[in-house]
Amino acid sequence: MKQGFAAMQDWLSGKINYHTARNISFAISRLVRDEKDLVKKRFYQPFSPLMASPHVNTIASGKQTLQ
Incomplete structure (x- = not known):
């Protein structure tokens, strides 16, 4: 979570492109998918789309297009 926030x-702040945050989102999705504890799964599940929000915001704003 700390890596995703960073x-x-x-x-x-413009230091990196959105790929890093998007890849962290994918990693969280994989962790959630593989998690056996339902409470942990439900807790971590909303973090995946949150980490990808810069990616969605970039495309929605027209700064980046889907390729």
């Missing part, structure tokens, strides 16, 4: 902050 990546999002770096993206928003």
Whole structure:
């Protein structure tokens, strides 16, 4: 989660592109998918789309297009 937050902050400040935050989002999705504990699964599940929000915001704003 700390890496995701740091990546999002770096993206928003223009230090990196959105790929880092998006890749962290994918990693969280994989962790959630493989998690056996239902409570942990439900807790971590909303973090994946949150980490990808810079990616969605970039495309929605027209700064980046889907390729």
